[in-house]
Amino acid sequence: MQEYRTTRDGVRGERPLQAWFDVRKRNLGSWAFAINRLTGMGLIVYLVLHLIVLSTLLQGEQGWDKFLEIARSPFFLAFDIVLIFGILFHGLNGIRVALIGMGIGAKNHRSLFWVLMFIGAVLLVVSAWKVFTI
Amino acid sequence: MAERDVVFKVLRYKQGETVPHYDTFTVKTDENTTALVALQAIRRDDDPSLTLRHSCHHGSCGTCGMRINGEEQLSCVVNVQELGTPTVVVEPLQNAPLVSDLVVDMAPFFDRYTQPEMPYVRQSEFMPEADVPDGIGHYTRYENCLECGLCVSACPVMGSDASYLGPAAMAAAWRVVAEPRGSDPEFALNWADNEHGCWRCHVAYECTEVCPSDVNPAEAIMSLRGELTKRKFRRVFGLGK
Amino acid sequence: MQSVLSNQTTRKRAAQSGAAGALWLVQAISGLLLVLLLLLHMVAHHFVVEGGLRNFQEVLAYVSNPAIFFLEIVFLIVVTAHAMLGARAILLDLGLSKSASRAANWGITLLGLAALVYGIWLAVAIQNL
DSSP, X not given: OOOOBOSOOTTTOOOHHHHHHOOTTOOHHHXXXXXXXXXXXXXXXXXXXXXXXXXXXXXXXXXXXXHHHHHTSHHHHHXXXXXXXXXXXXXXXXXXXXXXXXXXXXXGHHHHHHHHHHHHHHHHHHHHHXXXXX | OOOEEEEEEEEEOOTTOSSOXXXXXXXXXXXXXXXXXXXXXXXXXXXXXXXXXXOOSSSSXXXXXXXXXXXXXXXXXXXXXXXXXXXXXXEOXXXXXXEETTEEXXXXXXXXXXXXXXXXXXXXXXXXXXXOOTTOOOOOOBOSOOOXXXXXXXXXXXXXXXXXXXXXXXXXXXXXXHSOTTSOHHHHHHHHOSTTXXXXXXXXXXXXXXXXXXXXXXXXXXXXXXXXXXXXXXXXXXXXX | OOOBOOOOOHHHHHHHOTTHHHHHXXXXXXXXXXXXXXXXXXXXXXXXXXTSSOOHHHHHHHHTSHHHHHHHHHHHXXXXXXXXXXXXXXXXXXXXXXHHHHHHHHHHHHHHHHHHHHHHHHHHHHHTO
């Protein structure tokens, strides 16, 4: 009977956050994973907020106008840029992870990453300009 | 000879202690001193209770793996002066139970790695057309993996999920699929097709980065995923096996 | 010396593999779909709108378009599935025990369903304003 003994010891303890996010001395893939995980967590929080905010529509015109006023403040617009960064990184890096996992481009995962990030950077600049000029 | 004193900050732990601590030692090095030789000098000259594992001294046995300045390395092939840091931090591998100082228990690693039907010898080296000298039946070549455990130590998922199969074992499983030679590739695929198997990987590629033997476990895990996905598609769309 | 992790024979593990691969595939495909859907969502809601946001009347007129309504519901379903599978991956990465991962699966499913029910209710309620 095959049994797996645990890989843990009492003296060094469990440190999952360190395992995911401590990228010191780590390589490109770990950075991508850590940022992907952070942006993913952030986007879940955003999704919940987004659904809650939309319920202001049910309060009629006043409720929605109040939200629009907040949404057009410079602070909120800056927050939009953070959001767009999160979406672009998570989405474009996700394309890489999905493709590699299906056996496409595994040998070129680094160049794939940088090509996608270049596209992301361009889109980020364009959307930032849009957000502040629209 | 460019002799230089280098400070070694070494993680220390003995059974029964609650937390590890670090001891510092100063070691005289020249341009050929490896980390392993420096640690042996510490044991010889400063502290005979320092425990570490090693064997071949030339990067082929895979016994002396440890973390040097936070990076998984075979200490026997790390040149101390080329590290370029005034202090060299030496720690045992992660994601394996700490036994003593720089020695970890490799049993959980082998539990996963030494599955039945997993290969140790490459079939491809038995080619009949291979040109071998008189008196020798054939060349025998072992699998690339040294079973050093560096990949398991560097893996971010291994660091949070203690029941993850891990890169080394899944690389071995993929070898069965890539070159079955009488073993059952179905078995290897099923073994890796698991919530704690190839689907748990997050493509950080750390295993491949630290591997001293070009095994490329990350790509092997992705190949397992690709093969399993292909089979799933075939099953769904009824294209036979 | 250390505790044994439970009797996980390889064949038992293989038998439990079940949905792991399928769920990964759903995560990957929903992610790829989201790239398109989110692009559409952002452009339609913000980038083609004067001032970047619609006023109350414009929002009502916009979502009363059945094609838009359908697209938004599809978007809601795909994004919720992707987010819940992502949250599940984070939990499973913690190496949960069998009972804890079962609880996590249930919690995630319920949370996802709640988000869907709320979202669809909200979309219908807005249409009926």
